Amino acid sequence: MPANLTVNLSDDPSLNRHLDAAVRLTVKESTKFFSAGPPVGALPIKVFLQPEGSHPITRITTDPNVYQIGLNLEVYKRPYAQLIFQLGHELCHVFADPRSTNWFVESCCEMMSQVILRRMSEAWKKVRIQGPYVEKRLDEIKIKKYAENRIREASMKTFQIESLPDLVRLREWFISIKGSLQQNPCDRQRNVIIAEMLRPLFEESRDNWDALCFLGKASASPPVNLTDLDTNSNFEFNKWMDAAPDQLKDLIRRIRNMFQNEAHTNSR
Numbered sequence: 001m002p003a004n005l006t007v008n009l010s011d012d013p014s015l016n017r018h019l020d021a022a023v024r025l026t027v028k029e030s031t032k033f034f035s036a037g038p039p040v041g042a043l044p045i046k047v048f049l050q051p052e053g054s055h056p057i058t059r060i061t062t063d064p065n066v067y068q069i070g071l072n073l074e075v076y077k078r079p080y081a082q083l084i085f086q087l088g089h090e091l092c093h094v095f096a097d098p099r100s101t102n103w104f105v106e107s108c109c110e111m112m113s114q115v116i117l118r119r120m121s122e123a124w125k126k127v128r129i130q131g132p133y134v135e136k137r138l139d140e141i142k143i144k145k146y147a148e149n150r151i152r153e154a155s156m157k158t159f160q161i162e163s164l165p166d167l168v169r170l171r172e173w174f175i176s177i178k179g180s181l182q183q184n185p186c187d188r189q190r191n192v193i194i195a196e197m198l199r200p201l202f203e204e205s206r207d208n209w210d211a212l213c214f215l216g217k218a219s220a221s222p223p224v225n226l227t228d229l230d231t232n233s234n235f236e237f238n239k240w241m242d243a244a245p246d247q248l249k250d251l252i253r254r255i256r257n258m259f260q261n262e263a264h265t266n267s268r
């Protein structure tokens with residue numbers, strides 16, 4: 001957890017204290033994923049409310065001395081599940097390198113936010129928050145259901161079934177949409193499905209999450225300094241493997257083989 005974490009999500013002091021507690025617990029749970037640190041460094045984090053209609057975002061290029069994380073919330077509706085989801089996604093960008101994104105990074109951050117939601121539904125039982133903006137049991141249920149609902153919605157819209165199909169069909173689906181991924185790296189329905197393809201591999205070992213810390217070096221043109229922003233460039237599995245330490249290469253090789261055609265799955 002960073003030594004300096006600032007939360008400004010509401011002008012109502014009481015409400016902001018509740019949201020602050022949720023933010024700090026989410027940050028605490030998120031940092032448990034990693035033994036490696038963020039590639040840009042352990043900097044202060046400022047969490048703020050985005051203007052209405054704006055997407056959640058993590059910025060480092062405007063001020064290289066702080067991670068600025070903007071969330072898009074209706075704060076008076078006790079949006080703890082949405083807060084945890086959005087913040088978990090943006091914290092993944094902190095560890096993956098907020099200067100660079102593409103379809104694979106977005107899918108990995110979807111995956112991490114889904115796992116955080118599941119973990120936070122348990123951690124929420126222990127949170128010491130009381131007041132008009134908290135109904136702990138109800139909030140706990142909403143947190144747990146938030147992840148399940150996103151997966152169900154993606155499956156219904158893509159496959160017209162409530163649960164995702166087996167990996168063979170998912171790989172066939174991925175091959176069919178692979179060519180259009182770069183045009184829309186933030187297609188959330190696709191990100192959800194790819195995230196669920198990835199999740200079992202990362203949950204095999206806590207050490208596997210450290211592979212996310214090398215994603216910033218895996219694009220076609222990685223950032224060269226703290227103000228260099230590289231968005232939506234091609235993701236290259238071989239560059240990711242080259243950047244990662246030896247103990248993570250087998251994981252990356254397995255992921256590469258899952259997403260590439262058999263003709264390109266030779267060992268390296």
